[in-house]
Amino acid sequence: MRLSQYFLPTLKDNPKEAEISSHRFMLRAGMIKQQSAGIYTWLPLGLRVLKKIENIVRYHQDEAGAHECLMPTIQSADLWKETGRYEAYGEEMLRMTDRHDREMLYGPTNEEVITDVFRSYIKSYKDLPQNLYHIQWKFRDEIRPRFGVMRGREFLMKDAYSFDLTKENAVYSYQKMFLSYLKAYTHMGLKVIPMKADTGPIGGDLSHEFILLSDTGESEVYVDEKWMETDVSGKDVFYENREQLDKYFKEMTSIYAATDETHDGVGAPANLIKTRGIEVGHIFYFGTKYSEALKATVQNKEGKMVPVEMGSYGIGVSRLVGAIIEANHDEVGIKWPAKVAPFDVGLLNLKVSDQETSTACEGLYGKLKAAGLDVLYDDRDVNAGSKFADMDLIGLPWQVIVGPKGLKNGVVELKKRSTSERNEISLDSLVTTLTTDIKDLKRGF
Ligand code: ATP
Ligand code: MG
Numbered sequence: 001m002r003l004s005q006y007f008l009p010t011l012k013d014n015p016k017e018a019e020i021s022s023h024r025f026m027l028r029a030g031m032i033k034q035q036s037a038g039i040y041t042w043l044p045l046g047l048r049v050l051k052k053i054e055n056i057v058r059y060h061q062d063e064a065g066a067h068e069c070l071m072p073t074i075q076s077a078d079l080w081k082e083t084g085r086y087e088a089y090g091e092e093m094l095r096m097t098d099r100h101d102r103e104m105l106y107g108p109t110n111e112e113v114i115t116d117v118f119r120s121y122i123k124s125y126k127d128l129p130q131n132l133y134h135i136q137w138k139f140r141d142e143i144r145p146r147f148g149v150m151r152g153r154e155f156l157m158k159d160a161y162s163f164d165l166t167k168e169n170a171v172y173s174y175q176k177m178f179l180s181y182l183k184a185y186t187h188m189g190l191k192v193i194p195m196k197a198d199t200g201p202i203g204g205d206l207s208h209e210f211i212l213l214s215d216t217g218e219s220e221v222y223v224d225e226k227w228m229e230t231d232v233s234g235k236d237v238f239y240e241n242r243e244q245l246d247k248y249f250k251e252m253t254s255i256y257a258a259t260d261e262t263h264d265g266v267g268a269p270a271n272l273i274k275t276r277g278i279e280v281g282h283i284f285y286f287g288t289k290y291s292e293a294l295k296a297t298v299q300n301k302e303g304k305m306v307p308v309e310m311g312s313y314g315i316g317v318s319r320l321v322g323a324i325i326e327a328n329h330d331e332v333g334i335k336w337p338a339k340v341a342p343f344d345v346g347l348l349n350l351k352v353s354d355q356e357t358s359t360a361c362e363g364l365y366g367k368l369k370a371a372g373l374d375v376l377y378d379d380r381d382v383n384a385g386s387k388f389a390d391m392d393l394i395g396l397p398w399q400v401i402v403g404p405k406g407l408k409n410g411v412v413e414l415k416k417r418s419t420s421e422r423n424e425i426s427l428d429s430l431v432t433t434l435t436t437d438i439k440d441l442k443r444g445f
Contacts, residue, residue: 004379029046029395048342057135057317058135058158061133064180071110079294092140092142093140094139109314115161115290115294122296132161135156138156140153159312172245174283175245178249192281214327221258222274225271280315289310346394347375349361349402356404357403396417397417
């Protein structure tokens, strides 16, 4: 992409309304534009990151055996009246009526709709287990939208719903999602800790929140110091190996980690850390709460109709964009982990008016693209200082800096954004160096 032709409205000054780094940098890097409280347009750069996160989540949901579908954003109130949640949900639900005076709502979550889908088709235990998910916009009329996309009113969520005949099998479905979440967060370059959570109004008796430790998080949390050294990647654990998965789940949930609501001191270790965190996912097993209300029953082995056992599993896809920035930035900008970066490389032409520099840049731009990298080529006729500042702000993992001085000696500069490490590299070996580095970091997807 040529920056001179791109839509990247970066801002020099800090927007007054932004209280935390991620919000500030998302506005300044031209990723989002607020349209009204908690509602945003995703500008091209921001959308690229959102899509990458979405794809990582999708990859790991599919791998865990869930099937993607897409439910509507607008739902009829009827199903919500069947479960009693139309009244219970309160003011966070955005309600509306259509031209026939039918009560409709913008979905804040999808237990009702998915259970309706399920009950329309699945009638026998032979067709179980099932796990359906979608990645769809939600609306919750949050009393205090803030921190940009972290607590929006309209936000993108991945929500999955599992259906099983028995509680035992439902727990296995739950554990598969638990593993899928840990793998997905690791894939995005994050260390996220599973914490025992309250099941709240959704009901049921097994629930975990997935929390990224961060001073700017809204949740107060208590974690065993041991978590700092614990590997949460879930690597080498397989969904199909039920015994191994169960052992892993027990291991992960035996180390103390609790949110403010669940921290009661029982079983808390001496080396407890009190800190803050961002909730980037939440999973629930809630049994037959919705299947009973909506009469989603299946025939069991004895020929009897029984309500299906369910769980629901949410990941805050749009919140993750902000959360990743909270965990990866310095005072001048974002430092994207390679797998979620909007582009792999920024190519900086320090002197557009110089024929030799521009020819070298054009050559590199073509070669890097041909090698399969996403390149943002800063070919604008602006001073070098603005180019450096913008590149550091938008935080691409690598910068290739090309100027007349270096070219005289046949070299360009390669800067790694995460460490600010700079190296001179010969023009000839740049493409090989970069593609090897980046391929290494991109492996496993
Ligand atoms: P919170 O306690 O932060 O309000 P929640 O418990 O209401 O979250 P869930 O209903 O479990 O959230 O939704 C699943 C995930 O969706 C959350 O873990 C979070 O990452 C994300 N999410 C929830 N509300 C918002 C919001 N207003 N803006 C952005 N993401 C959100
Ligand atoms: Mg909420």
